[in-house]
Structures are given as structure tokens and as C-alpha cells.
Amino acid sequence: MRFRAFFAAITIGLMSLPAFAYDTLEQDYPACTQGGGKIESSEIVAACTRLIDNAAQENELVGYFYAMRMVNNTDPEQNCADAHKVLELVSDKTFVDGAKQIIDSNC
Secondary structure (H helix, E strand, C coil), rough: CHHHHHHHHHHHHCCCCCCCCCCHHHHHHHHHHHCCCCCCCCHHHHHHHHHHHHHCCCCCHHHHHHHHHHHCCCCCHHHHHHHHHHHCCCCCCCHHHHHHHHHHHHH
């Protein structure tokens, strides 16, 4: 009986997860948004890319993932595309100004 209740609770919990959830979400979110320290830039870019690719819709939060990927990536073409997404999705002046600088220098 306890197993059945446990299984039901797990099933309900899994069903209530947002469409954003995927296997490495718990590791990718802090890697993308906090990065730095012991995490290599390439790992930050990969984590942000997975978050972007698995987002159910684009919104301001996803815009921050684009911004974090933009500042950690070494690919000028990708940085240009990400900067345009930041301008489209993010309202924070600091990120908008950074995106404009990337566009001015890379696009």
C-alpha cells in the first residue's frame, strides 16, 4: 500500500513539471546563470544552449540564457544572433547595453 501511494505521488509530481523540465535541468540552470569559478566557458555555453533548446517558449528568462551564452561564447556569429535575441526578449538595461555593444562589434 505504501508503494502504491509513493508511486502515485511520484507520477503526479512528474506530470506537474513544466514543459521546461529535462534530464540535466538542475545542473544546467546554475551552470548557465551563475557560471564562473570552476566551470569552463564551453560548459556554460553548452548548459545555456540546452536551456534555450528545451524552453517551451521564448520569454525574458530565456533571453537571459541567450545573454549568458553570448558573454561566454567565442563564436562571433553566434554572439551576434544571441545579442539580437537579447534585444528582443530582455528589458534589463545592463543586458540590452551589452547586447548592443556585441552587435556594434560583431554584426
